[in-house]
Amino acid sequence: MSLSNRRILILYGSETGTAQDKAEEIDRMCQRLRFHTDLDAMDNVKLNDLLQDYELVCFVIATTGQGHFPNSSRKFWKDLRRAKLPPNCLETPIPEEEPLPPRYTLSVRLSDAKGAPMQEQADEARSSPDFPPPLLLPHPNVNSAVVISNKRVTPSDHWQDVRLIELDVTFPLVHGMAYEPLPGDRVVVYPKNYPSDVQKLIDLMEWGSVADKQISLGAQSPNGLYPAENSTLRDLLTHNIDFMAVPSRSFLHKLAFYTTNVDHKEKLFELVQPDASQEFYDFTSRPRRTILEVLAEFYSSKIPYEAVPDVFPIIRGREFSIANGGKHWKKRQVIKRQHETSDDDAHRDGAVVYRLDVLAALVEYRTIIRKPREGLCSRYLKNLPAGTPLHVGMKRETPPPNGSISAERPLIGIATGTGVAPVRSLIHDRMRSLPRAETVLFFGCRNKGADFHFHEEWAGTEDLTVVPAFSRDPKDPEQPEPEANPAPTPKVTPDIKKTTEKQAINGSSGTSGTSGTEEQSATTEPSVVVYSYDEGKNYVQHLIRRHADKVCELLRKDAIICLCGNSGRMPKSVREALRDAAVSGGFCKDPEEAEKRLFDEKDPNKVVYWEETW
Structure with a gap:
């Protein structure tokens, strides 16, 4: 393809970070090929701007559930399916190796969006003393909430710990109206890292002298990173950085450049090679080895604290379906008194509080690694005490027929x-x-x-x-x-x-x-x-x-x-x-x-x- 200018836009739609990681890999590859690259989430880009400003656009999408599009791409996808789009405006897609259910295959999706035929597939509780501090982050579109109760609903000798968590969620009244939950809505919870794990990372990376100093991230902070005001490095690691995740290829690739041991560097570069998929899987996903464990294994790696936002993944919110409704919401209105003042104009009319139930199955299992595996959010919810203040998001797609x-x-x-x-x-x-x-x-x-x-x-x-x-x-x-x-x-x-x-x-x-x-x-x-x-x-x-x-x-x-x-x-x-x-x-x-x-x-x-x- 001949281009008047070597510029490419790479857009990703990701629910768990898989597509974002692949998009970042494509971004680096295009830069090596002397392209000027722009990388962003699909819903952050307007379709009109895309068609006017770019001759080449690459979409990277990882579906969720039974082949559904991730939340971060649905608005853009609807725009892309408009009848007024020029025919054949999309070139051939290359899906990942894992097959989708037949009714959700990309070839079916693409026909709706006027794309070309598809090419062959490419390869590819009880509160713990160590519980994280309740710092509230400025995520967009969140609501204040308080944990009312956190009860295990399965027997203690049952293999799975399932929790019923009650939250009082506050929705501001604006012009006398507030968000009203519906069946099918989801609560978004933002988990945190435990202080003991944060300290292990600080010790491994030798950040002790700067851990409690205020840091400045500058204007180029990654998408999805919302640190609290005046955050220290320790705050960032506790509330924003997901170093307990399974490492991606892009993380291992970046880590290799901060490794001084020749054998370590060689091993890391070997793991990220396209023809080493099985070795990469055996090292990361199969044992569910965490980033913290990888850093301990490749002990010669010393990442500068300034590079933390660029190298490490960001903690994502986890979504849980609301488990109650109707009168069980215990809706009550809080009227703001006239003498009260607030800088938040959205609360000038008061607020409405709903009691929302969350039924969460905690992720706990064993692999070939001796230490039991726990999901980041599962460990957080397991010890989440009553009275903890939270910021939670609300997600709504197409609700079931109700009313x-x-x-x-x-x-x-x-x-x-x-x-x-x-x-x-x-x-x-x-x-x-x-x-x-x-x-x-x-x-x-x-x-x-x-x-x-x-x-x-x-x-x-x-x-x-x-x-x-x-x-x-x-x-x-x-x-x-x-x-x-x-x-x-x-x-x-x-x-x-x-x-x-x-x-x-x-x-x-x-x-x-x-x-x-x-x-x-x-x-x-x-x-x-x-x-x-x-x-x-x-x-x-x-x-x-x-x-x-x-x-x-x-x-x-x-x-x-x-x-x-x-x-x-x-x-x-x-x-x-x-x-x-x-x-x-x-x-x-x-x-x-x-x-x-x-x-x-x-x-x-x-x-x-x-x-x-x-």
């Missing part, structure tokens, strides 16, 4: 683990409305006595049926085995409502396969498809197929489907189960029609289907 009109339609909720949080918020929202249609919740977890979240609350919730799947519990010994040659009986549609109490207490019958104890015989019961990875288990997809008649009954009443949980195999398996249930229950005549009615966005008769996975 009084939507409450008149049945709801089929499908959730696994902590994915029950947004569904619970929606159920709370529906409880405010009358008339109100019924809700059926298919909930999957490991054990009835460990992570059956909110089961006591469900027992007293009106118009709600919970059908639980306990994937790791042994089969109920009182459950009779199916007869080898059952006598033919008339097909009976299971009345889920009548068995709600039994199901909520004992779990849904059956574990997997075609063995079932519904009121139907083996000759009339809808078949349960078992795949190799879920054989012998009891997952929500099995229950959806078993209760196909009930699912179709609700679909005929214009039901809303909401799916929430992990973005691994579960969403695909549930979609397949819904498709099978729609056919076996008589809502659709064949799988092709079911696929179209349930998931085809272009079908005018499509069922309302909302999904949030992570």
Whole structure:
């Protein structure tokens, strides 16, 4: 490509930092090729400026969940899909190696944005004495919050620590109006490093003489870095710098230039070579080795404190779905007294306070490294004491159908683990409305006595049926085995409502396969498809197929489907189960029609289907 000037704009859309790291790598490569480069997040650039000022633009996007665009790129992507764009204004993209679900592939996305065909894929609590100080950072668009409680909701001997954290979040009143949460909204929490880890880093880098002196970052601070006023180096390391992250290629590449040991320098350069992907993975991602551990291993590396913002990654906010709604928000208004003054004009009318619940599964695991691994935010939340002041952000995308009109339609909720949080918020929202249609919740977890979240609350919730799947519990010994040659009986549609109490207490019958104890015989019961990875288990997809008649009954009443949980195999398996249930229950005549009615966005008769996975 011939260019009148060697100028390139590199834009990234990143949720976890993967795309940003790759974009920085491309930026350095282009500079070596004598390009003048500009690097920024996609939503920070206006499309009109892009088309006028640049002849060459490179987009680096790492999708999130089931192939969704990251938050930092969605506004720009909508602009890019405008019909008035010149045809073929986008050149060929080169995606990363990991495949996306077929319905989310980049070739499909690109066709919406008038791009060229795609090339072949490229390679690629309880508060601890050491708890971080509660310094509030000036992140944009944050709200003041206070921790009300932090309770573990799984047994102490359970392998996973799940926390229910209550926050009082304050929203300013402007002209008598304030932000009002909706089901599906997310709270953004900004974790911090522990002082003992900060001191280890200071000692390793020999920054002791400057650690507590005020530092100036200048005008070229990285995107996402919002230090507190008059910050010291120690403050920056505690509240802004993520040195407990797994190192990226770009970090190791930068580190090599601050290493005096020849062997260390050679090893670092070897790890970042494009043909050393496996070695890089084995050294970093596989053991989940942290930056702090890497610096201890390459002890000859001494990074100047002035280079900290350029070399180290920035702490990102972690998003958690709101787990409550309706009257459980305990909304209250705080009126500002006339004699009070404030420099913040946004609070001149007072504020509204909402009690927001967060259900968080803490990340704790072991690798080949002896020391147990903990996520930065998980460790922070684990010891977050009541009374701690916070700054939290609020994120909203497309909320699930909510409000009084939507409450008149049945709801089929499908959730696994902590994915029950947004569904619970929606159920709370529906409880405010009358008339109100019924809700059926298919909930999957490991054990009835460990992570059956909110089961006591469900027992007293009106118009709600919970059908639980306990994937790791042994089969109920009182459950009779199916007869080898059952006598033919008339097909009976299971009345889920009548068995709600039994199901909520004992779990849904059956574990997997075609063995079932519904009121139907083996000759009339809808078949349960078992795949190799879920054989012998009891997952929500099995229950959806078993209760196909009930699912179709609700679909005929214009039901809303909401799916929430992990973005691994579960969403695909549930979609397949819904498709099978729609056919076996008589809502659709064949799988092709079911696929179209349930998931085809272009079908005018499509069922309302909302999904949030992570």
